[in-house]
Amino acid sequence: MTDALHSVRLNTGSPMPLLGLGTFRLRGPEETQRTVDAALTAGYRSFDTAAVYRNEAEIGQALRELLPRHGLTRADVFITSKLGPRDHGSRARDACQRSLEELGLDYIDLYLIHWPGTQALPVEDGRNPANRAQSWAVLEEFYRSGRFRAIGVSNYTAEHLRQLLGACEVPPAVLQVEFHPKLAQRELRAACAQADVCFQAYSSLGTGLLLSDPVVLEVARRCGRTPAQVLLRWAVQQGVPVLPKSCHPSRVQENSQLFDFELSEEDMARLSSLDCGEKFCWNPSSVA
Structure with a gap:
């Protein structure tokens, strides 16, 4: 069971x-x-993968072998995967089914459209909106059948989100985007709050570049915590779910230690003051 104190409730x-x-x-x-x-x-109970990561099968196999060893069942974990940009439109149905098969699951807890554009199409191509709409209709089909327990989007701008909300039958449960003190995403967060869409963060550490930021280091020293913990706590203290990634067991453990301390109002404000709209990852704003 998911700890209610350390979770958010989706619109599902x-x-x-x-x-x-x-x-x-x-x-x-x-x-x-x-x-x-x-x-x-x-203590992690949520795992985020994607078709383009090419590790769905390995994630699924690891969970099948490890869950019993930890005294857990499938119902104890929350699995997210995503539709790849090459599979927008007419290829979406096969791609969704392939994710289920690769993971070896009867259902996926959350399935996202990974990117608003279609691979090999120019970003300004007018077919991108139509492909997104066709893909979303397939996700709705999988949601209604129970194969996806929730559906959502990733890397959508406020305009992409408005287009989707104006046409969908099943509203998105989640919008997953880059989010950290230098990219506070105020417009997107407001749009999500208004539409009851959970705003979820990736790249909370700014691809690692924020770990050496002087303000982050100062707050970390004052808290007696690591820069990574401070950056992740800044998000979760605002109710924003985070997805730190590491293949080093010690860092995986370190990144989990977010719920036994709080940042002061002053430290939250200091970190938030870094917002300058800087993106360290992909920029979807030019996708039609």
Whole structure:
């Protein structure tokens, strides 16, 4: 069961943990098993993968082997995967089914459209909105059948989100985007709050570049915590779920220690003052 104190409730009524393990670049059965084992030991109950990560099968296999060892069942974990940009439109149905098969699951807790554009199409191509709409209709089909317990999107701008909300039959449960003190995403967060869409963060550490920021270091010294813990806590203290990724068991453990301390109002304000709209990852704003 998901700890209610350390989770958010989606618009589907189901809880989603505030802390999940990001698995981008996690490859190979040995590394995957070691990392998933460390995460389960540290208390992670949410695992985020994607078709483009090419590790769905390895994640699924690791969970099947490790859950019984930790006294857990499938119902104790929250699994997220995503539709790849190459599979928008007419390929979406096969891709969704493939994710289920790769993971070896009867259902996926949350399935996202990974990117608003279609691979190999120019970002300004007018077919992108139509492909997104066709893909979303397939996700709705899988949601209604119970194969996806919740559906959502990733890397959508406020405009992409408005387009989706204006046309969908099943509203998205989650929007997953880059979020950290230098990219506070105020417009997106407001749009999500208004539409009852859970705003979820990735790249909370700014691809590692924020770990050496002077303000982050100062707050970490004052708290007696690591810079990574401070950055992650800044998000979860605002009710934003996070997905730190690491293949090092010690860092996986370190990143889980977010719920036994609080940042002061002053420290939260100091970190928030860093907002300058800087993106360290992909920029979807030019996608039609």
